[in-house]
Amino acid sequence: MENGxxxxxxxxxxxxxxxxxxxxxxxxxxxxxxxKTYRVGDxxxxxxxxxxxxxxxxxxxxxxxxxxSGKTTLCSIAGGILSPTSGRVVVSGKDISDYSPxxxxxxxxxxxxxxxxxxxxxxxxTARENLLVVDEIGRRDRKRAAARxxxxxxELGLSDRASNLPSELSGGQKQRVAIGRALMNEPALVxxxxxxxxxxxxxxxxxxxxxxxxxxxxxxAAIIVTHDDRITRYADRTVxxxxxxxxx
Amino acid sequence: xxxxxxxxxxxxxxxxxxxxxxxxxxxxxxxxxAIQNGLITSFIGAIERQSAPVLVxxxxxxxxxxxxxxxxxxxxxVEGVDGVSSSGKIGQGTFTVRVSGSRxxxxxxxxxxxxxxxxxxxxxxxxxxxxxxxxxxxxxxxxSVGDRVRVLPPGGVEGGPEGPEVIEVVGLAExxxxxVTPTLFTKWETYVAAVRTANPDAGAVLPSVIGLAPVEGVxxxxxxxxxxxxxxxxxxxxxxxxxxxxxGVAEVRSSFQxxxxxxxxxxxxxxxxxxxxxxxxKSSSLVLLRAVGAxxxxxxxxxxxxxxxxxxxxxxxxxxxxxxxSQARAGSxxxxxxxxxxxxxxxxxxxxxxxxxxxxxxxxxxIDPIEATKGDGGI
Numbered sequence: 001m002e003n004g005x006x007x008x009x010x011x012x013x014x015x016x017x018x019x020x021x022x023x024x025x026x027x028x029x030x031x032x033x034x035x036k037t038y039r040v041g042d043x044x045x046x047x048x049x050x051x052x053x054x055x056x057x058x059x060x061x062x063x064x065x066x067x068x069s070g071k072t073t074l075c076s077i078a079g080g081i082l083s084p085t086s087g088r089v090v091v092s093g094k095d096i097s098d099y100s101p102x103x104x105x106x107x108x109x110x111x112x113x114x115x116x117x118x119x120x121x122x123x124x125x126t127a128r129e130n131l132l133v134v135d136e137i138g139r140r141d142r143k144r145a146a147a148r149x150x151x152x153x154x155e156l157g158l159s160d161r162a163s164n165l166p167s168e169l170s171g172g173q174k175q176r177v178a179i180g181r182a183l184m185n186e187p188a189l190v191x192x193x194x195x196x197x198x199x200x201x202x203x204x205x206x207x208x209x210x211x212x213x214x215x216x217x218x219x220x221a222a223i224i225v226t227h228d229d230r231i232t233r234y235a236d237r238t239v240x241x242x243x244x245x246x247x248x
Numbered sequence: 249x250x251x252x253x254x255x256x257x258x259x260x261x262x263x264x265x266x267x268x269x270x271x272x273x274x275x276x277x278x279x280x281x282a283i284q285n286g287l288i289t290s291f292i293g294a295i296e297r298q299s300a301p302v303l304v305x306x307x308x309x310x311x312x313x314x315x316x317x318x319x320x321x322x323x324x325x326v327e328g329v330d331g332v333s334s335s336g337k338i339g340q341g342t343f344t345v346r347v348s349g350s351r352x353x354x355x356x357x358x359x360x361x362x363x364x365x366x367x368x369x370x371x372x373x374x375x376x377x378x379x380x381x382x383x384x385x386x387x388x389x390x391x392s393v394g395d396r397v398r399v400l401p402p403g404g405v406e407g408g409p410e411g412p413e414v415i416e417v418v419g420l421a422e423x424x425x426x427x428v429t430p431t432l433f434t435k436w437e438t439y440v441a442a443v444r445t446a447n448p449d450a451g452a453v454l455p456s457v458i459g460l461a462p463v464e465g466v467x468x469x470x471x472x473x474x475x476x477x478x479x480x481x482x483x484x485x486x487x488x489x490x491x492x493x494x495x496g497v498a499e500v501r502s503s504f505q506x507x508x509x510x511x512x513x514x515x516x517x518x519x520x521x522x523x524x525x526x527x528x529x530k531s532s533s534l535v536l537l538r539a540v541g542a543x544x545x546x547x548x549x550x551x552x553x554x555x556x557x558x559x560x561x562x563x564x565x566x567x568x569x570x571x572x573x574s575q576a577r578a579g580s581x582x583x584x585x586x587x588x589x590x591x592x593x594x595x596x597x598x599x600x601x602x603x604x605x606x607x608x609x610x611x612x613x614x615i616d617p618i619e620a621t622k623g624d625g626g627i
Contacts, residue, residue: 072621081539081617102543108617109541116620122251122533124258136250137542165258181540193621 028221034087092188113182274566300459336363337455360439366459375419390430520604539620
């Protein structure tokens with residue numbers, strides 16, 4: 001918050017009505033010269049190298065690249081799971097570059113959504129409870145959360161599966177529940193990490209189509225990590241990453 | 249607590265088994281505690297219940313009523329100790345008796361006291377103290393008011409409990425056995441008569457111990473100390489010391505303490521291992537929750553809530569099972585519900601359960617949300 005993001009962070013202090021209006025012009029995500037390195041023994045491994053990226057408020061990008069190219073690292077930094085080694089990360093007006101682990105936890109809970117590649121649902125919670133858990137760990141407005149969970153399940157075509165445990169759902173249904181969970185906190189940005197990797201081609205395309213519809217109808221930005229070129233046509237644009245560098 | 253309760257509701261068998269295991273361990277602990285208490289009370293209850301604040305044994309008696317005999321010179325010495333308000337002879341012997349309604353002979357301990365305030369049992373759970381030489385107070389576990397007890401001479405007698413040696417039980421005292429034997433408290437003369445019945449050749453009947461009461465301003469501990477200084481053959485003890493230092497009591501306690509220590513280790517071990525295994529099994533869920541913004545502290549609180557609920561329910565069920573068991577009788581040993589033991593063990597096991605779950609809590613705190621981005625299983 002303190003490292004030079006004054007102009008965008010100033011929006012946090014404004015009145016809600018004015019804020020909403022002002023945020024309309026603020027990008028959902030801005031990465032400036034973002035670098036992430038790891039120490040492995042005596043050598044330094046560069047996972048992300050001076051990445052610059054701007055994502056509009058309802059823009060969907062497909063982040064494409066081979067395994068180990070830095071796709072997940074970029075998403076993790078944008079979503080506040082990882083902190084950058086250097087550079088600036090601004091999500092919907094909030095500069096999270098120097099957030100503490102506790103601030104990042106709050107940020108993930110309040111401001112972004114995730115659909116991970118494999119681990120997405122709590123097995124002992126029903127589909128509806130998997131959505132409600134976002135409220136339970138956060139603001140705890142139960143009435144509002146219940147209404148939103150029911151609305152999301154309805155929109156995702158899962159109203160009749162709300163009481164089912166994940167083990168009673170098909171792969172596509174699980175993925176839709178995960179999408180619903182990612183949207184529960186009304187995020188400005190949602191990260192989808194290989195959302196079709198566990199689905200067949202047809203179901204994969206249906207799921208990506210659903211993601212596009214949901215994001216566009218809400219005006220929410222999204223990054224879809226994939227190495228499947230066939231689903232890039234659902235994105236507004238495709239960004240390629242190789243060896244930690246974003247192709248210009 | 250949403251997550252904790254939902255998980256427990258969806259895994260009833262798993263959590264139910266742990267609760268059952270803890271309940272059984274609690275039952276075992278409390279049952280052992282009841283047996284220990286019952287056993288010790290059956291050994292020394294009569295000493296704890298008798299009214300003399302200080303008992304003077306002979307050193308040769310090694311702190312047992314059965315082994316101690318007080319010669320007249322020792323009696324005179326301790327009765328003359330500064331600070332003695334009153335003193336009285338107390339004799340004890342084990343006799344073969346026949347009780348009305350029973351066809352078989354049995355053993356009974358008779359404790360005879362010279363003064364009711366220095367040797368009679370207190371309090372009484374029923375009836376009254378003896379007024380005459382043919383009356384007694386009996387241990388409530390073994391006698392009823394109205395029972396007639398005949399002390400048998402060597403070789404026994406024909407017929408029922410009739411004759412001049414018959415003692416009638418007119419009062420009852422709880423937890424008043426001696427050496428796990430039915431016990432009668434009588435006047436000194438009744439005791440002497442019993443000794444002569446059992447051993448017609450007996451000479452002078454000496455007291456087993458001398459009961460002392462201190463004057464106002466002198467504590468029983470001070471009086472016992474003065475009596476011990478007055479004569480090297482005196483082994484004066486307060487009532488509590490006399491009970492606790494009776495040979496065998498310390499050994500029984502230490503044997504049971506080993507058992508309690510083992511149980512005290514098993515409960516937290518079972519609880520700790522269970523929650524560690526559960527935490528490992530649901531690590532992918534915990535990683536997901538951390539990744540979507542669940543504070544680690546909230547997940548630890550959820551874990552601790554489960555520990556308290558599981559151990560708490562185990563304690564409730566264990567105590568519920570122990571309650572009817574504590575009303576039973578194990579051989580000659582009377583068991584009883586011990587609320588203090590229930591409270592102490594409940595607090596101890598709950599604390600140990602929470603402590604044992606700290607290993608699982610450390611695992612939760614160590615979870616790195618980045619694990620959610622690694623495709624290694626899960627839903």
